[in-house]
Amino acid sequence: MVNQFVTVLENRKVNGQFYKLIFRCRALAKHAKPGQFVNLLVNVSYDPFLRRPFSFYRTIGDRIEILYEVLGRGTALLANKKKGEALKVMGPLGRGFKRIVKNKKRILVGGGIGVPPLVFLGERTVVDYFLIGAKSYKEVLPAKELSRVHGKILYSTNDGSYGAKGYVTGLLEQLLRKESPQSLFIQTCGPRPMVQAVMEIARQRGIEGEVSLDETMACGVGACLGCVVETREGWVPSCTHGPVFAFKELR
Ligand SMILES: Cc1cc2nc3c(=O)[nH]c(=O)nc-3n(C[C@H](O)[C@H](O)[C@H](O)COP(=O)(O)OP(=O)(O)OC[C@H]3O[C@@H](n4cnc5c(N)ncnc54)[C@H](O)[C@@H]3O)c2cc1C
């Protein structure tokens, strides 16, 4: 496990929602898998004290990319980081997505800050469909950011300003009308109501899959129990047993 200072190479806005942070760390890049994450100490003066978790968005050689949205103080501080400034990173953490899915079509369903790990997965595996939900056109990723994904990408926006109008679950239901449930495998990450709706659709049709849960985290290594989720085996820390869980593992 890596726990070291890195230097910001690039940190800039890519659309109306996301910033992209790039730094180099050979050891981290070598072992990073889609769905795993890093804990970033956004201020080397330890204010805020707690590190913030971010999924790997992409690795290219020893370069690591993180795609993030500014939500509170930690991410606002991160957005102000300039090229050459230091950050402390710990990772790779957690359990990633399944990369081999035999004899099934893979459907990725993402929304909001759940999109970055699915882009990484879509670049590292073959996916049949990648369904992305956004509020409006300003949250749509530039085509260049998705150009390495192996699969058909379909967008929905709540206001209809890009792609289909409505929630991403509408796109999923449309797609499911054409496919037999046994031939599908869904991998999803996004806002809690979205992933719950996706899992409910999957449950009703008996479709297998995995979800990455964005639980609020503190330590990231299973020590504080701040991120526990209820599984069929009992309560487990999401940072070590997840953040990716099979649908059937969860209660
Ligand atoms: C495994 C994992 C992977 C993640 N990957 C990414 C990523 O790739 N890109 C990205 O932008 N964010 C990601 N997040 C969420 C990110 O960690 C939070 O947005 C960040 O910690 C917020 O820090 P803050 O100090 O800016 O906000 P805070 O001041 O801590 O909180 C501000 C607001 O953000 C909300 N918030 C805080 N944590 C989360 C969370 N985990 N999920 C949803 N809302 C949250 C709070 O409820 C609050 O409303 C991930 C979280 C986890 C657990």
Ligand code: FES
């Ligand atoms: S964040 Fe501390 S146990 Fe998961």
